[in-house]
Amino acid sequence: MVNIGFGVSLDQGLRRTVGVGLCFCSYLFLFCSGPVTAALPDEADLTAEEYGLAVFREADLRGAGYVDLQVNLEMILRNSRGRESRRLLRIKQLEIPADGDKLLIVFDTPKSLKGSALLSFSHKVEPDDQWLFLPAVKRVKRIASRNKSGPFLSSEFAFEDLTLQEVEKFTYRFLRRELLDDRECFVVQRKAVGKYSGYSKQVVWMDTEAFRIQQIEYFNRREELMKTLKVEGYTQYDGRYWKADRMLMVNHQTGKSTELVWRDYRFATGLSEERDFSTNSLRRVR
């Protein structure tokens, strides 16, 4: 679940290095003198579904291999009158190559939530395993992860928006290429597999340069546009992973918005599955 990336940057965010896209385009542009679009091979050979899947697989691959990461997150909740409320969280994430990833989120503010923590093991196909630690009663409570369409910490982000978004959990359909803020993007529609999503579909803008998610439109079950996510401020870490430092989710139906500010990314910090991602580690979070 929640994974860093908040769905976006961490998960599919950037994977494996810098871009095939860039490298490719410029290379072919220089030497083949064809149009840039010719740089994407086989587009014509693939169905829209296959091509959409290929785009997400590539994005997924580029984020793999990070081993583990830690990051601090500030959530800024704004209501329609612009009144703000802030939450601080710390996130630890561990890559489990054969399965999904493991995630620990610790809540620092507001103070009444301090010491609460969420542990989540994501899986490629099966539902995620999730536990919540309630510090007042020292209780670790298992929660049914299928309740994923509910809001995360009263924000405009649903649990499912923050979850580790394994490629296998969606079906895809490539729609078009278009410029978004002067960036060429793949526009791909995806639908969650299974009945527990709160959305009928999502439309994702992912740039062709480095396969970074730039924007997502979320449609509710009645197929109405419900929310838009904008991702900004991508920075490349370790010459490989692109991580955004700012995400803005606007709910068009309520006028509320939530901004996520990511700070202090650290990779391969030596986290251990047993020490940092067991229910024992939940009990001793600080």
Place this chain on the structure above:
Amino acid sequence: MKYGLAVVLLLGASANYAQAPGPGAEGVGNLVFGSFQNPHNAQKWAERVSYLLDTSIEVEQLHNAQRVWYRVVSSVDSTMTLSAVKRAADAHKLAYWRWMELPGSVNVADTTLAEKTELVEPPSSEYLLAGRDALAGRQAEQDVRHPSPSRPGELALPGDAMSATRQANTTDNSQLDFDLGLQTRTYRLDGFNGQSRFQPSLSGRLDYYRSWDDERQALTFAPYFRYDVEDSQRTHFDVRELFWSKVGTDWDLHVGVKQVFWGVTEFHHLVDVLNQTDLVENIDGEDKLGQPMVHLSLVRDWGILDIFALTGFRERTFPGQDGRLRTIPWVDGDHPIYESGAKNKRVDGAIRWSHNIGPFEFGVYHFTGTSREPQLVPWVLPSGEMMLRPRYPVIDQTGLEALAVLGDWAVKIEAITRSGYGPRYVAFNLGFEKTLVGIMDSRADLGLVVEYMFDDRDEQAFNTVFEHDLAFGARWSMNDVADTQALLGVIWDVKTEETIFTMEASRRLGDTWTLLLEGRVFGGADEPESGAVMQSLIDIDNKTASLQRDDFIQLELTRYF
């Protein structure tokens, strides 16, 4: 050393060479598996792809503006056809792009540029052939010889990663938080002994934490007090936690005063035995006193094993004569009777194994020691006044808790078997919980709980009111910025018709205040007549008789610092 021209490395030659047809009608061309700025990463990835697909994979060097790129491509010389490589890549879910090699464009790299660029020397082919694991080992070795301080995660190797952490995390970390709470309880009626209807109190909690040694060691200190205007027994101080922790890779050791909770059900915490209940705080049994202990926890593939030595016994707190929510003859908690000759110095023990497998989880434990739950023994003072004294027997208790998440349902069970309270007996809680997300198109969630509580001693179960009781609960969460929540619950004794209604509602006011409203209503039992209080104590159909005048509403305002 420099890479020179396009084709640099040949990796992992395929064993299928001989059988595989040469590149043929399906065309010349390469599949591109990724492009990298760091040649090591390109090598690693090429190695992995080669290993997975069992074919030759190359790393090409490309130049684009000021940058050098390393591209992982299938080998042109490979004896596997393009479509065979594609099929293999699909089977392994590897993403790729196809690149048609155009005549005359083979010589991509600009030699001049390549010479200007400083590159890491590629590993020898001998070691590349030695396989992935060897690669990892060798690279770690190289890193020891040539440590790169600035980018700990670059090669993403375990040895590298560990040393990076040690460098990054050596600073101490300490946190200090506290909160103050103002509480008022208002009762519907005076108490049986004329106790006041209005009970204000003030509480404070401090939480200090300091870690050192890369967070491998930590000290936690959490004292607590409450000052109650009416009830001198409710005015009390307790060290909720004061312990030192040492955390290993797959074990934790904690020494000191600590709180440990076990259990899965919501209304009655049957299996939770380590900490004594702080009964004066609330009658729901969720407030606990600190328990001195040595606690070792082992995290293994087969689950978590916890071993406890419980050094010293804590006596339950009871409301005083002026307090409410008590038995009618009051309990003198300061003069207990122990079965054990060691009294409150007895060292008790517990061992517990817990594990989770996908949507299932369980814990089983055995506890041996002085029961946290007392029997209440009538006692007559020389003055003729009647009161009760707690008697703590020595018990052996085996317990089980289990939970399964089935779709949006959770099924839970807690069960114990206990000896030392007369004949061995069995008790269990069985519960179902379902959460409805986004009810009526709103942001709100509704959680529904049904639990059944059973004790095989039936009404003779003197130490509990949960012998054959049904409980229903509904928790409504607004999911708004203030975290507004409300909980309604009822416990109903299906035989005696006794009921306890519970209401809790809370919300945050700004970022640093919270408001909690709580209420309980007791019904279905007869109020004892004033001359027959002892009689009421043994009236098994009226165990809640003494609470019948204690319906209350509580308001609590807490400020966090």
